[in-house]
Amino acid sequence: MKLTVQELYWKMRQNMGPSGWWPADSKEEIIIGAILIQNTNWRNADRARLLFKKQTDFKPSLILTMTTEELQNAVRPAGFFHNKSKAIYNIFSWLNKYNFDYSAIKNIFGADLRHHLLQLHGVGEETADVLLTYVFEVPTFISDKYARTLFTLLGIQNLTDYRSLAKLYQLNNDFTVEMAKDFHGLIDEFGKVYFHPLTKFNESFLAHDELLLK
Known part of the structure; x- marks a missing residue:
C-alpha cells in the first residue's frame, strides 16, 4: 500500500498506540x-x-x-x-x-x-x-537513524545522513506538535523492535507498504 507520511503516522499509531515520548517529567x-x-x-x-x-x-x-x-x-x-x-x-x-x-x-x-x-x-x-x-513546542521531523532506516525500507533512496532526509522531508502543517512528538517516538520504538536485525522488518505491519513524500 502506498502511504503519505501522515498516513504512515496514523497507521503506526493505530497498530502501536501512543508512544508517550519524550518520557520525562520536565x-x-x-x-x-x-x-x-x-x-x-x-x-x-x-x-x-x-x-x-x-x-x-x-x-x-x-x-x-x-x-x-x-x-x-x-x-x-x-x-x-x-x-x-x-x-x-x-x-x-x-x-x-x-x-x-x-x-x-x-x-x-x-x-x-x-x-x-x-x-x-x-x-x-x-x-x-x-x-x-x-522543549520549544515547534513541530519538527527528526531525521534520526531510525527514521532514515524506516524511510529507506519504505522505498526512499539515498538517505545517507541526517541532512539528506531533513532536506527531503519536513512536517507539513497537518502535524500538530503532539503528533510530531508521538511520530518520533513511534518511529524509534518501531525501530527497536523491527530493525535488529533488519530482516525482522519483513514481519512488521509496514512490510508491504511504500512511502510517498508529498
Whole structure:
C-alpha cells in the first residue's frame, strides 16, 4: 500500500498506540536526555540520567552550580563525558539568560531559533530538532537513524545522513506538535523492535507498504 507520511503516522499509531515520548517529567530532563543519548544507547544514557536526577532532580539552579568534575562524573556512563558535560553547562547557561522561559525564547528568536540552537556547543542537527519539538513546542521531523532506516525500507533512496532526509522531508502543517512528538517516538520504538536485525522488518505491519513524500 502506498502511504503519505501522515498516513504512515496514523497507521503506526493505530497498530502501536501512543508512544508517550519524550518520557520525562520536565523540559530540563528532556534537555539532559537529548545530550546524553548522543552516540550511545538508551541504557547508558539512562544510567547517566539517573545520576543527574539523584544529584539535582534536574533543577537548573543545581545543575549550574555543579563543578566541572561533578558534571563529568554524572555524564560519564553515557560516554564522551568531556563534550557532553560542556554541552549541558553551555545550554543551561544560555537558557538561564532567559530565565528558562521557553515560550519567551521561542518568541524572541522565532524562525531563527534552530540556527541559534546550532551555535551552542554540543548541539547538532538532530539534537536541535529534538529540542525544537519537545522543549520549544515547534513541530519538527527528526531525521534520526531510525527514521532514515524506516524511510529507506519504505522505498526512499539515498538517505545517507541526517541532512539528506531533513532536506527531503519536513512536517507539513497537518502535524500538530503532539503528533510530531508521538511520530518520533513511534518511529524509534518501531525501530527497536523491527530493525535488529533488519530482516525482522519483513514481519512488521509496514512490510508491504511504500512511502510517498508529498
